[in-house]
Amino acid sequence: MLLTISTTRTPATDLGWLLHKHPDKAQSFPLTFGQAHVFYPEAREERCAAALLLEVDPVGLARQRRNTGNELLAQYVNDRPYVASSFLSVALSQVLGSALNGSCKARPELTEEPLPLVARLSVLPCRRGGEGFLRRLFEPLGYVVTATRHPLDAQFPEWGESPYFTVELRATVRLADLLSHLYVLVPVLDDEKHYWVSNDEVEKLLRHGEGWLNSHPEKERIAERYLRRQSKLVRSVLAALDPNDTEEPAEALAAQDLAEERLESRVSLHEHRLATVLGALQATGATRVLDLGCGEGKLLRLLAADPRFTEVVGVDVSVRSLEIARQRLDRQRLPDNLGARVKLLHGSLTYRDARLVGFDAAAVVEVIEHLDLPRLGAFERALFGGAKPRVVILTTPNREYNVRFEGLPAGKFRHADHRFEWTRAQFAEWCAKVCAAHGYAVRIDPLGATDAEVGAPSQVATFTRT
Structure with a gap:
């Protein structure tokens, strides 16, 4: 994990005063999660660059944690040592704390001077x-943002793009402001923190967001993401930023899902x-069924209650959603222990997974629109080329129908996490491409009451392997 900060303000070596780290000396600092190193790849009057290198020890971190029995392998095999994350924020605070706070007793005038700075994050998720x-x-x-996206694997371009970027940020700004922006926004982009988020995180966010967060269009x-979607903490921050703003934020994906359901409730969609997908699966005669992107388990509960499905497997990338799904299934009173036939798997829909091969049918309900378009090809290959279920029932919104939803601004998607929404023609074109590439035939039907002008609010495709 590498961050470099450079300047061309003459004499550029004044950067050493601001960082409280001498350009001629490499220094190392022990941290609870590894080590931090500060050194200067370049230190000239015309240009000076300082580097902060973090060595994160994932094995040491795993040994510090209580083993809950979940995701044991992920504790050791993950991207934490290689990408900018909340570990970087902690290092900025502990290693460059004086610079972050805008303090420099030897050269106090430098702390208030906007400098031409370039920050480079080698790998930013x-x-x-x-x-x-x-x-x-x-x-x-x-x-001025320059972002270069990395492929998942350069040797296998068909796997698509990764969520990782090399990023350069250029601005004439105070060093303390640059560090504060990185301190807050790097964990926001990573959408993860390596420690428990509690009330003291509110104070940190307000302190490091002072002077800029209140007016930021994405505040x-x-x-939400800095505070890990803890609604009470989010509300307290927004109230502190703007006491006159009483509007409730969209605090979590669950809240966004609820908003989408309420939006669609006027057409009972x-x-x-769910009833349409359940009926379609029943009509196929399938007994072993996948629910891909199962979320919190709404379709799973219907499948679990039907004895004709002898094996039901729900897959989702969110561990928290799977926990909620399991709790709901455990609370469901099913005769003859039908719920025992339901398994939940943590996995990504954009990777081939041998556990998903051999099933009769798969349901993909309102999932693809949450994928980045560059990752859609990987999803197609994983499902239609890898798992190869006999039948796939897939639904997605009809973008043309959005004009019928009162309160949905023009050009906006139904759900805050949607990456795209397709028209009927675009969906049909994608379905045809999938069939041609992977040996399926498809039937597309409207889902919901059909409007003569814009069609139905959603659309369902039934893919059958030929």
Whole structure:
């Protein structure tokens, strides 16, 4: 994990005063999760660059944690040592704390001087929003953003793009402001923290967001993701930023899902969609069924209650959603222990997974629109080329129908996490491409009451392997 900060303000070596680290000396600092090293790859009057290198020890971190029995392998095999994350924020606070706080007793005038600075993050994860969200975070703060996206594997370009970018941020700004922006926004982009988020995180966010967060156009999403979507903490931050703003934020994906359901409730679409998919699966004669992107288990509960399905497997990338799904299944009173036939798997729908091979049918309900378009090809290959169920029932919104939803602004998607929404023609074109590539035939039907002008609110495709 590498961050470099450079300047061309003459004499550029004044950067050493601001960072409280001498350009001629490499220094190392022990941290609870590994080690931090500060050194200067370049230190000239015309240009000076300082580097902060973190060595994260995932094995040491795993040994410090109580083993809950979940995700044991993920404790040892993960991207934490290689990408900018909340570990970087901690290192900025502990290793460059004086610079972060804008303190320099030897040269106090430097702390208030805007400098031409370039910050380079070698690997920055931009989860759930990609480059667009990255730019929406930094560009309003005056940065010129250069982002280079990395493929998952350069030797296998068909796997698509990763969520990782090499990012350069250029601006004439105070060093303390640059460090504060990185301190807050890097964990927001990563959408993860390595420690428990509690009330003291509110104070940190307000302190390091002072002077810029209140006017930032993405302040609600920054607060939500920085505070791990804990609604009470998010509300307290937004109230502190603007006491006159009483509007409730969209605090979590669960809240966004609820908003989408309420939006669609006027056409009774949500329950109709689940009933349609259930009926379609029953009509196929399938006994072993996948629910891909099962979320909190609404379709799973219907499948579990039907004895004709002898094996039901729900897959989702969110561990928290799977926990909620399991709790709901455990509370469901099913005769003859029908719920025991339901298994929950943690996995990504964009990777081939041998556990998903051999099933009769798969349901993919309102899932693909949550994938970044560059990852859609990987999803197609994993499902239609890898798992190869006999039948796939897939639903997605009809974008043309959005004009019929009162309160949905023009050009906006139904759900805050949607990456795209397709028209009927676009969906049909995608379905035809999938069939041609993977040996399936498809039938597309409207889902919900059909409007003569814009069609039905949603659309369902039934893929059958030929």
